[in-house]
Ligand code: GFP
């Protein structure tokens with residue numbers, strides 16, 4: 001401990017240039033972070049060296065988004081020095097919790113996709129898999145959300161302003177990134193046509209490394225994020241011609257590439273800067289991968305034995321064309337050889353079946369910005385369509401393919417003609433990869449049967465499932481110390497590395513003393529949340545209420561509106577004196593809406609308006625409260641999830657690819673009210689469906705309802721309580737003086753077709769909520785179920801998910817000596 005103290009003080013003085021006697025929490029946080037980083041870097045270097053020494057096959061995870069959140073606590077726990085640090089900082093006059101508050105969340109992602117990427121890096125580090133995360137170091141991450149007059153207001157997330165003590169910027173290792181320009185043809189010595197791309201603009205990519213430690217195993221992997229740097233300062237011509245300001249302007253223009261994360265749903269077709277971001281990060285990454293590979297290999301055909309590249313969604317899919325370009329134009333390989341290398345190296349993960357979320361890029365834009373890549377994509381397509389024809393005419397594809405050949409070719413082509421001629425990035429990713437995976441069983445089945453059904457017929461082996469998981473280090477051990485300590489006192493700490501060990505808790509569910517201790521841990525977390533809300537929102541929570549929580553991005557398919565309709569109905573029952581048996585509850589909502597997503601923003605406004613009315617009504621507010629948690633982010637989730645008793649997972653069946661919030665809640669002992677959707681289905685199967693509150697129509701039922709003509713008005717007219725709730729929303733009951741403010745929400749349900757079947761599931765949802773309320777009154781039974789929920793969550797560890805990727809997709813083994821987690 002004395003060593004750590006000394007190091008912290010040294011960093012305050014020599015790294016931060018401050019007087020150690022002036023007790024600034026900001027300085028002491030930074031100094032502690034630097035002292036922790038010092039303890040990671042040796043192991044990081046040893047880890048990186050060992051990959052070379054052991055000629056390890058490496059995995060590269062390419063993701064345009066990561067959501068690491070805060071690093072301090074997680075890193076202290078991984079290093080096993082949490083207690084030491086707590087005591088050291090207390091000696092220096094600080095509470096570790098307060099210091100941790102100084103850190104800004106690294107919010108380099110929108111939601112589940114980015115958070116999954118961060119959980120996966122954690123698991124690769126812990127399992128000893130030679131892995132790297134590659135992405136962009138955005139100067140501005142996901143916006144900061146404030147609620148003003150009930151509405152979302154976005155503020156810039158200037159997380160870099162105060163510096164980032166965790167990252168190493170490597171200004172000496174720059175990679176050139178080229179755009180535009182032209183392609184020249186030439187003939188090689190064997191008379192073959194060759195191509196050279198001479199680009200117009202060049203920008204530089206600078207690596208920023210963040211160290212990702214495994215749990216207690218000395219294995220530290222790298223998350224390498226690229227930051228754009230202008231090459232203008234190296235261009236002496238600018239200065240010689242006296243155009244100094246011009247040079248500076250161009251520099252700023254170039255560096256725009258890594259300036260800001262695009263909020264999801266706002267990626268309109270043809271956003272040039274977004275495509276630049278994708279190519280920028282992809283080419284720098286591929287160059288870096290090949291640089292490392294070439295240190296030990298000359299023969300490019302060995303690449304797939306040494307390297308696996310996972311594409312996290314289609315955002316990095318242009319990597320397929322980029323690797324082809326390098327192999328063809330720089331290494332001068334033949335097409336077939338190059339293509340085999342590509343397909344064997346790449347694998348692609350799909351995260352959504354929503355058609356509007358499947359990415360396309362206009363051909364005209366690609367032709368201009370990446371002319372050589374567009375040529376390559378055309379060639380991939382031509383060869384692929386010939387292959388389709390061959391397979392379709394063969395026996396094994398069956399009659400259907402054959403008869404329908406022209407249509408089939410149109411459907412699977414890399415190029416879509418309408419509304420504008422564009423490249424379908426998902427098709428590129430499928431064709432250029434040896435594996436395509438969905439993220440939960442139902443999602444994968446829907447990919448096979450609907451979204452990519454043609455590809456499933458063409459390549460029956462390619463599409464496979466890898467159900468998502470979450471890291472128990474952050475989402476149980478670090479976020480929920482009261483519960484973790486209780487668990488550890490009964491079954492040891494092995495569960496942190498091997499989550500299946502939680503099954504040892506099962507017999508304890510029958511033990512009244514253990515149940516009482518389990519409840520005490522929950523109460524401690526609820527009180528902690530209470531203190532936080534008091535500080536942040538100046539609101540007093542009732543900890544004896546059932547804490548009912550719905551936190552995730554705001555989206556129509558996630559159906560926050562369904563939850564809101566339950567709240568309004570409960571409010572009406574209480575007002576009308578029809579709810580004598582109502583179980584007191586506080587309903588929490590949290591999440592960001594994409595800035596240009598009108599309906600999602602109006603939903604936030606409606607939730608806040610209902611909250612204001614309910615919370616101010618003294619007839620009901622001792623029994624029902626509504627809280628909107630502004631600026632939902634990773635660190636907020638770490639506070640809220642341990643305090644939650646009821647987890648809302650109520651998306652329209654078939655729409656949520658997997659969900660990972662659902663897993664974090666159950667792992668922390670919340671019971672789930674949810675639909676038969678995403679990974680919630682698999683959770684219900686693992687835990688026992690009777691231990692969750694499952695309701696609503698299933699995916700196939702919704703399909704048939706849609707086919708037979710779904711009429712939301714029937715539900716409106718047929719259900720008095722539903723009608724009352726909708727009429728109130730449409731009138732000014734929650735928006736005094738602003739008649740019709742929420743009419744778009746209601747009209748969307750009644751006259752806009754209710755695409756997400758809110759009204760169809762309303763009555764069943766109410767029934768399930770009533771079961772929840774009733775069960776909560778029986779605290780012994782509730783606790784028993786809570787324990788069993790957590791005990792049966794072993795499968796949903798990201799360690800299990802990553803082990804499956806490693807075995808079944810990447811063919812990568814853990815580093816020797818790390819198979820059991822522990823390092824030397
Ligand atoms: C990594 C580290 C370097 C280290 C080498 C070899 O480099 O600091 O010197 O491994 O141990 F970053 P690359 O694998 O990225 O070349």
Ligand code: GFP
Nearest residue numbers: 111112113351656657658659660
């Ligand atoms: C997406 C899907 C989720 C899925 C995650 C991770 O999340 O169902 O759990 O990816 O696979 F929608 P978002 O990025 O859309 O939140």
